[in-house]
Amino acid sequence: MNIVLFDETQKINDDVFQLTEQQSKHIHSVIKMQEGARIRIGLLNGNMGYGTYLGKEAASIEVVSLDQAPPKALPLTLVLALPRPNMLKRTLLNITSMGVKNIVIVNSAKVEKSYWQSPVLEYSNLQGILREGLEQAKDTLLPSLQLIPRFKPFVEDILPRMLSGKRGLLAHPYNASVCPVALTEPSILAIGPEGGGTNLRWKNGVKLVLNKCI
Known part of the structure; x- marks a missing residue:
């Protein structure tokens, strides 16, 4: 955890936020932070800054500042x-x-149907995973996450609209060129299943340009 991320439900008052059980345990047992220590904090989908740890018993942090903008997002949509x-x-x-x-x-x-029934896909679990990623990255902006269980409507109807004005990239292990890095243009990167992709479709004869990359 490189930043403690709060949401409005954790607010005790304008200056103090309550730690979740997981956050409190990590700060006390893993980081071994002492009462009164300075710690980096952030407000979900808001600014970042610093706070003061009020100790294990209080399990809360007093805000010192929230005046730093979060990092700039990558211009990338991942499929x-x-x-x-x-x-x-x-x-x-x-x-x-x-x-x-x-x-x-x-x-x-090649995606097992049972995967879509996994508890991991429950909203609260997904939100927890995304928030943990933000805390590791020193970021506060929660990603947009869509679950689309039907492949054909996505490829035929949704993906063409998504690709408008964007660069298309398809991760592919064979006969591929080097994948571009440090992209500044809006892009979409598609990564297939673990068993390999078998059926990218086209709508009304209109080709969806997905340049292959490693």
Whole structure:
């Protein structure tokens, strides 16, 4: 945890925020912070700054400042075929830590149907994973996350609109060029399932340009 992230439900008053049980345990047992120490804090979808740790018994932090803007978001939308639930947790955490703010999780032919029934996909669990990623990244802006369990409508109707005015990138292991880095233009990166992608479709003969990259 590189920043303690609060939301409005944790506000005790204008100057003090209550720690969650997980935050309090991490600060006391992992970081081993002492009462009165300075700690970096942030307000969910708001500014960042510093606070004063009020100790284990109080399990709260007093705000000193919230005057720093969060990091600039990457100009990237990630389209990801749903991975195994345990892998999804780690993947979402890492994606969020990297600064991706638009995430679309879709179905595909090689995604097990049972994955869509996993408790990991419950709203509260997903929000917890995303918030943990923000706390690692020293960020406060919660990513937009969409779950789309039907592949064909997504590829035929939604993806063409998403690609308008953006650069399309398709992660592919064979006959690929080097993936561009340090992108400044709005882009979409599509990553297929663990077993490989088998069926990208086109609508009304209009090609969706997805340049292959490693």
